[in-house]
Amino acid sequence: MTTDAAHDPRAPRAAASVVHYADEADLIVVGYGAAGASCAIEAATEGAEVLVVERASAGGGTSANSGGLIYVGGGTALQSALGFEDTPEEMFKYLMAACGPGPDEKLVAPFAEHSVAHFDWLVEQGLVFKEAFFPGAHEPETDESLTYSGSEDCHPFCEIAKPAPRGHFASVMGSKGAILMKTLMASAQRRRVRVRGDTLAERLIVESDGRVVGVVVRSAGEERCLRARRGVALTSGGFIWNEEMLEQHAPWLRRCKMKVGTENDDGSGIQMGIAAGAATIRMDAADITLPVFPPVSFREGMLVNCQGQRFLNEDAYMGRWGEISLLHQDGRVWLVVDEPSFGQPKHIPDIEVVAGDSIAELEGEMGLPTGSLQQSAAFYNEHAARGEDPLFHKRAEYLRPLSQPPFGAIDLLPENSVYCAFTLGGFHIDADGRVQTPGGEAIPGLYAAGRTTSGISKQGYSSGISLGDGSFFGRRAGRAAATAPT
Amino acid sequence: MTTDAAHDPRAPRAAASVVHYADEADLIVVGYGAAGASCAIEAATEGAEVLVVERASAGGGTSANSGGLIYVGGGTALQSALGFEDTPEEMFKYLMAACGPGPDEKLVAPFAEHSVAHFDWLVEQGLVFKEAFFPGAHEPETDESLTYSGSEDCHPFCEIAKPAPRGHFASVMGSKGAILMKTLMASAQRRRVRVRGDTLAERLIVESDGRVVGVVVRSAGEERCLRARRGVALTSGGFIWNEEMLEQHAPWLRRCKMKVGTENDDGSGIQMGIAAGAATIRMDAADITLPVFPPVSFREGMLVNCQGQRFLNEDAYMGRWGEISLLHQDGRVWLVVDEPSFGQPKHIPDIEVVAGDSIAELEGEMGLPTGSLQQSAAFYNEHAARGEDPLFHKRAEYLRPLSQPPFGAIDLLPENSVYCAFTLGGFHIDADGRVQTPGGEAIPGLYAAGRTTSGISKQGYSSGISLGDGSFFGRRAGRAAATAPT
Numbered sequence: 001m002t003t004d005a006a007h008d009p010r011a012p013r014a015a016a017s018v019v020h021y022a023d024e025a026d027l028i029v030v031g032y033g034a035a036g037a038s039c040a041i042e043a044a045t046e047g048a049e050v051l052v053v054e055r056a057s058a059g060g061g062t063s064a065n066s067g068g069l070i071y072v073g074g075g076t077a078l079q080s081a082l083g084f085e086d087t088p089e090e091m092f093k094y095l096m097a098a099c100g101p102g103p104d105e106k107l108v109a110p111f112a113e114h115s116v117a118h119f120d121w122l123v124e125q126g127l128v129f130k131e132a133f134f135p136g137a138h139e140p141e142t143d144e145s146l147t148y149s150g151s152e153d154c155h156p157f158c159e160i161a162k163p164a165p166r167g168h169f170a171s172v173m174g175s176k177g178a179i180l181m182k183t184l185m186a187s188a189q190r191r192r193v194r195v196r197g198d199t200l201a202e203r204l205i206v207e208s209d210g211r212v213v214g215v216v217v218r219s220a221g222e223e224r225c226l227r228a229r230r231g232v233a234l235t236s237g238g239f240i241w242n243e244e245m246l247e248q249h250a251p252w253l254r255r256c257k258m259k260v261g262t263e264n265d266d267g268s269g270i271q272m273g274i275a276a277g278a279a280t281i282r283m284d285a286a287d288i289t290l291p292v293f294p295p296v297s298f299r300e301g302m303l304v305n306c307q308g309q310r311f312l313n314e315d316a317y318m319g320r321w322g323e324i325s326l327l328h329q330d331g332r333v334w335l336v337v338d339e340p341s342f343g344q345p346k347h348i349p350d351i352e353v354v355a356g357d358s359i360a361e362l363e364g365e366m367g368l369p370t371g372s373l374q375q376s377a378a379f380y381n382e383h384a385a386r387g388e389d390p391l392f393h394k395r396a397e398y399l400r401p402l403s404q405p406p407f408g409a410i411d412l413l414p415e416n417s418v419y420c421a422f423t424l425g426g427f428h429i430d431a432d433g434r435v436q437t438p439g440g441e442a443i444p445g446l447y448a449a450g451r452t453t454s455g456i457s458k459q460g461y462s463s464g465i466s467l468g469d470g471s472f473f474g475r476r477a478g479r480a481a482a483t484a485p486t
Numbered sequence: 487m488t489t490d491a492a493h494d495p496r497a498p499r500a501a502a503s504v505v506h507y508a509d510e511a512d513l514i515v516v517g518y519g520a521a522g523a524s525c526a527i528e529a530a531t532e533g534a535e536v537l538v539v540e541r542a543s544a545g546g547g548t549s550a551n552s553g554g555l556i557y558v559g560g561g562t563a564l565q566s567a568l569g570f571e572d573t574p575e576e577m578f579k580y581l582m583a584a585c586g587p588g589p590d591e592k593l594v595a596p597f598a599e600h601s602v603a604h605f606d607w608l609v610e611q612g613l614v615f616k617e618a619f620f621p622g623a624h625e626p627e628t629d630e631s632l633t634y635s636g637s638e639d640c641h642p643f644c645e646i647a648k649p650a651p652r653g654h655f656a657s658v659m660g661s662k663g664a665i666l667m668k669t670l671m672a673s674a675q676r677r678r679v680r681v682r683g684d685t686l687a688e689r690l691i692v693e694s695d696g697r698v699v700g701v702v703v704r705s706a707g708e709e710r711c712l713r714a715r716r717g718v719a720l721t722s723g724g725f726i727w728n729e730e731m732l733e734q735h736a737p738w739l740r741r742c743k744m745k746v747g748t749e750n751d752d753g754s755g756i757q758m759g760i761a762a763g764a765a766t767i768r769m770d771a772a773d774i775t776l777p778v779f780p781p782v783s784f785r786e787g788m789l790v791n792c793q794g795q796r797f798l799n800e801d802a803y804m805g806r807w808g809e810i811s812l813l814h815q816d817g818r819v820w821l822v823v824d825e826p827s828f829g830q831p832k833h834i835p836d837i838e839v840v841a842g843d844s845i846a847e848l849e850g851e852m853g854l855p856t857g858s859l860q861q862s863a864a865f866y867n868e869h870a871a872r873g874e875d876p877l878f879h880k881r882a883e884y885l886r887p888l889s890q891p892p893f894g895a896i897d898l899l900p901e902n903s904v905y906c907a908f909t910l911g912g913f914h915i916d917a918d919g920r921v922q923t924p925g926g927e928a929i930p931g932l933y934a935a936g937r938t939t940s941g942i943s944k945q946g947y948s949s950g951i952s953l954g955d956g957s958f959f960g961r962r963a964g965r966a967a968a969t970a971p972t
Contacts, residue, residue, distance in 0.1 A: 008763055008923040011696070102737030210497070244926065248767040248914060251588030251944075271924045275763055277494055281734040284770040307877045309795050328814040369876035375861055390855035391793045428734060437494040438757045440730065458737075 010268070010275040012204040013225070015213050024227035025051035025194070027481045028215050030201040030269055031236030032059030035450025035470035037184035039233045039433075041125065042478035044191035048230060050478075052193060053217055055200040055236075055264055060181040062237055062261045062422075062451075063467060067139040068176025069149055070471065071464030073166030074112055076119040078146055081131045086164035088112045093161035098151055099457040099465070102282070107456045110431045111472055118472050119168065125187040127180065130171035137293045137318070139463070143171045150462020151317040155393035167464045180467070201269070204232060204276045204446070212276060212445035231445040231481035233433070235474060238423035238451035239267030240286075249283035249425060252326060255414040256288060256421035261451075269452045270426050276446065279438040281454045283425035287461040290322035290412060290419055292335065295343030299398040302336040302380055303412075305329045308363065308372030310380065313392035319461045322419050325412060331419075334366060334409040336373070338402040345410075348418045352411040362407045377402060424461070426453040433477025447481050449474035496754070496761040498690040499711070501699050510713035511537035511680070513967045514701050516687040516755055517722030518545030521936025521956035523670035525719045525919075527611065528964035530677035534716060536964075538679060539703055541686040541722075541750055546667040548723055548747045548908075548937075549953060553625040554662025555635055556957065557950030559652035560598055562605040564632055567617045572650035574598045579647035584637050585943040585951070588768070593942045596917045597958055604958050605654065611673040613666065616657035623779045623804070625949070629657045636948020637803040641879035653950045666953070687755070690718060690762045690932070698762060698931035717931040717967035719919070721960060724909035724937035725753030726772075735769035735911060738812060741900040742774060742907035747937075755938045756912050762932065765924040767940045769911030773947040776808035776898060776905055778821065781829030785884040788822040788866055789898075791815045794849065794858030796866065799878035805947045808905050811898060817905075820852060820895040822859070824888040831896075834904045838897040848893045863888060910947070912939040919963025933967050935960035 026048035029036045037059065040050045052059070073079060074088035092112035096103050123129065134144035149167025151157045172179045188195075198219055205214035205225060214227045239245040240259045245267045247254065259265075274280060292298050299315045303325075311333075312324050325333045336359075345351060356362030363373035381401035383390055389399055411417065427435045427448045434442035435453075449455075450470030457465050512534035515522045523545065526536045538545070559565060560574035578598035582589050609615065620630035635653025637643045658665045674681075684705055691700035691711060700713045725731040726745045731753045733740065745751075760766060778784050785801045789811075797819075798810050811819045822845075831837060842848030849859035867887035869876055875885055897903065913921045913934045920928035921939075935941075936956035943951050 008696070008925050008927055010925055011763065011923075100737075102733060210494070245924075247588060248765075251586075274760075274765070274924045277497065277761055279734075279760070280766075282770070284768070307796075310793075371865065372877060375865060379857065379861060391858060437496075438731075438760045439495050441494055443494075 008275055010203060010271040012206045012276045013216050015205050015207045018205060018214070018225045020225065021214065021227040022224035023051060024229065025049045026228070026230040027233060027478065028053065028226055028228040029233045029235060030215060031061060031234070032195060033061030033235065033237065033450060033470070034063035034180065034184060034467050035474035036233070036235035037181065037188055038471040038474035039235055039449060039478035040188045040193040041184065041191060042475040043482040044188065044193050046479055046482035048482035050193045051226065052195045053199040053201055053215065053226070054195060054197050057197045059185050059195060060178070062265060064178045064181040065262060066177035066467065067463065068169055068180045069139065069167045069464035069467065070122065071149065071166050071462055071468035072115045072119045072168050073164055074115040076116050076168065078119070078129050078131065078168060079164060082133050082146055084164050085162070086166070088115065090162045090164065091115060091166065094152055094157060095456060097160045098157055098460045098462055100460055102458045103456065104458065106431055111456050111469060121475070126183045127170045129168060133165065137296050137299070138291070143173050145169050145171045149464045151320055154315045154395060155313050201236070201272065204272055206276055210277065210444060212443060228445065229486050230484050231447055233447040233449065233477050233481060234269040234273055234452050235448060235450045236269030236452055237261060237265040238426065239265060239270060240422045241265045242267040250286055250423065253286050253421050255326070255331060256419035257414065258418055258420040260420050260422040265422070273427055273435060273446065273448065277437050277443055278435045278446065279428045280426055281428045282458050285424035285454070285457070285459040286421050287319055287424060288322035288326050288419055288421045289319045290325060290417070291318055291347035292321060292345055293318060294346050297341045297343055298335060298337065298345070300341040300400050302377065302402060304334055304336055304373065304376060306332045306368065308368045308376050310376060310391060313389065313394040315394045315398045317462065319463065323460065326414060326419060331414045333412045335412060336362070336402065336407065336409050338407050339404040341402065342408055352416045353408045355406050355408045357405045359407055362409055366409050423451065424454065424457050424459065426451060429453045429473065431476065432480035433473045434480060447477035449477050494761055496689060496757040498692040498762045499702050501691050501693045504691060504700070504711045506711065507700065507713040508710035509537060510715065511535045512714070512716040513719060513964065514539065514712055514714040515719045515721060516701060517547065517720070518681060519547030519721065519723065519936060519956070520549035520666065520670060520953050521960035522719070522721035523667065523674050524957040524960035525721055525935060525964035526674045526679040527670065527677055528961040529968040530674065530679050532965055532968035534968035536679045537712065538681045539685040539687055539701065539712070540681060540683050543683045545671050545681060546664070548751060550664045550667040551748060552663035552953065553949065554655055554666045555625065555653045555950035555953065556608065557635065557652050557948055557954035558601045558605045558654050559650055560601040562602050562654065564605070564615050564617065564654060565650060568619050568632055570650050571648070572652070574601065576648045576650065577601060577652065580638055580643060581942060583646045584643055584946045584948055586946055588944045589942060590944065592917055597942050597955060607961070612669045613656045615654060619651065623782050624777070629659050631655050631657045635950045637806055640801045640881060641799050687722070687758065690758055692762055696763065696930060698929060714931065715972050716970050717933055719933040719935065719963050719967060720755040720759055720938050721934060721936045722755030722938050723747060723751040724912065725751060725756060726908045727751045728753040736772055736909065739772050739907045739909070741812070741817060742905035743900065744904055744906040746906050746908040751908070759913055759921060759932065759934065763923050763929055764921045764932065765914045766912055767914045768944050771910035771940070771943070771945040772907050773805055773910060774808035774812050774905055774907045775805045776811060776903070777804055777833035778807060778831055779804060780832050783827045783829055784821060784823065784831070786827040786886050788863065788888060790820055790822055790859065790862060792818045792854065794854045794862050796862060796877060799875065799880040801880045801884045803948065805949065809946065812900060812905060817900040819898045821898060822848070822888065822893065822895050824893050825890040827888065828894055838902045839894045841892050841894045843891045845893055848895055852895050909937065910940065910943050910945065912937060915939045915959065917962065918966035919959045920966060933963035935963050
């Protein structure tokens, strides 16, 4: 690591060279989304003086723009009130199966074990949950507060762990992400957390022994040094808006039309940390969602590749549709429907559909090898008529022979459709949000949470995991920093 | 500046704190495989005094243990002598298609453009090539010097670029990797390159402005500082032998039984560079080979997944068999053969085979859904009888209906088979082997080549690329370092 090196605009500054600190606090939090707010609240609760720097004019970030879904479970008060049984063990089993390949047990285990308490904490902050379940396969526009938000209730995950809905929303008719952030920021304000808006963090400040002791920020064109007595927490989001980082680490994401995040998700926090010796892991990983539902009748269709073969149970979570289609089929996939299963997809306004009066005709229109789709459809229909899907185990409620013309195929190539993506790679943290070096040691004074880190999901995703692990490990980071020796 | 920080055993040392240098040179090269030797030779040719440090007792490394295949082309003297037409343009087109997703044009372009000259340079070093072509799909035990070593002559690559064999071997009956390294090391010796064996590099030495000016090494239990007047080149291999790095960056590789590399491929060079501010990219990428050939008759079989579906043309390069099977089918694949296409695979001694007198019986033995394999086989056989493969475009010479019992299925699950893997992720370098920061600036005085870097292959592979890009960019790094200002 090198300080203020000409070759790296994110290189840390040597504490010895700082002549004046414009401000100071026990903990400086960089970025004011759900991870940063949770970190600030918890540190303040532990008695620390907290200063948040946020490059936007006001806090909220991607969390405020999100669907507001928080992945918690294991038997929360809301799950119980609605009659859904869940345990930390089943939640752990599900996450270890669904968050891979290669989920980090050291993060997943405490996340599952303490999830019920984390839900209670969210309620304590002022979030209101309504005892109402939303049965859809997408985010509700209504005010229910619990839903299945991942792959829990479908193959193969339903055989690995007992299914339970774990997507928790604050109850509101409007923006659920905005109410989440409004509530967390109000809680932080009650705890006298100070916030500097329009303030971009540019470099960390480090002692000669490597300890992080502050941040160099830029505000209104002026550079200032801020001193952190106990630590700095980087909670400034991922890098879906940094084209160069995408090209380097996950070039396939550039094919996704919709970047989930604000333009401030440009990886600046990750770059500052790397320059101070932080390790990053699984920089290839991302949530890739293909928002085909509603209409939920699409689950009655056949998702096929360019050999006319099925490759996924169509009742899968939309994040799996996107992930499997883009990563494993190069995005060259179609959804084949018949008349009753067709509908205008709400989130993909400009769909390309080819049609035919028979599967054979459709196959020709799609340019598939003769017989390939016909064969797949015949096999599918024969079994669907019996409520069976021996290849991919789609649930019986969505199994019905595709037999009513006209038949259609929706082109789901990323270039013709809407794939939504955000990055999941970032710092390697421990369960207290301490940022690790490549050698696996904690960097003194440096903490992180949310999408600046590689959290519990290492590729496979379920909606709500980012607000879930961001707020959970944000709190842990805040507590660890507040109780760390000065 | 963080030097010798307690939290990071690879953290660089401040030059200001070094009281004595035990040795010095213009260029210090860390690791003496093909990349390091090429770097040393070229720097010495430019007049630089070069010192190589190698942790093993003697040089050679993974290069010496390898098959010795070097990927060069574009119209080399050997290609021309054997009547194969090739141009830099076709080589470029092939590599851009085969080395992705996301190959780096800034590396691929000079590699293709100057490949003919690079071959001539290899000849100048003393490597002997025999004007004989090896037609097999694997590495020869005989002394021919040219072969197809990737996907050039099969779908879809043969439609993207005009096929040409680009795998060049030194002509020798024994170990081709050993003769390559023996020749390069002899050339280095003639140029008075000095080599310190049994010497492990532990940390870089950096000036306060970030310039790399030396290496801290350990030899016979003693730590020594070595001064580099013009630069340090890290050419110390990849990280296939570092379980923790695999778990963090590419956990699926832990399923591969055979690690291609020496135990010194533990990522130490990568970690030293990261600690000095180097960016790493595509740490998920790897060559994953499933060495099923010989017998080449396996290309007449059907490679199927657990839905009984084909997913790859079986005449593909073995690196594609491994990559596609492990990454996109979770390794749950079988090779289905009939009596004439079966043979004992040479490199997979303990195969698990299930058998049946009919495809239907075999399907049952494999535990596949009833009808799934039968349907795939019927479709395949119908077209194969006409010399066609409308799904995956296998070449006609390998197309023949699978019709002669008994039928067999070879279980190619990684746990039951032999997948060979080595890592392709590492430093982000420019075309002169300069190591980049996350912000895309070169770190002064730091160079790298070979599998310590992310080279021309970002996932898709062809045999010989590592010796090819390692020696090519090793030379460029050596030249850049030798001509850099002191």
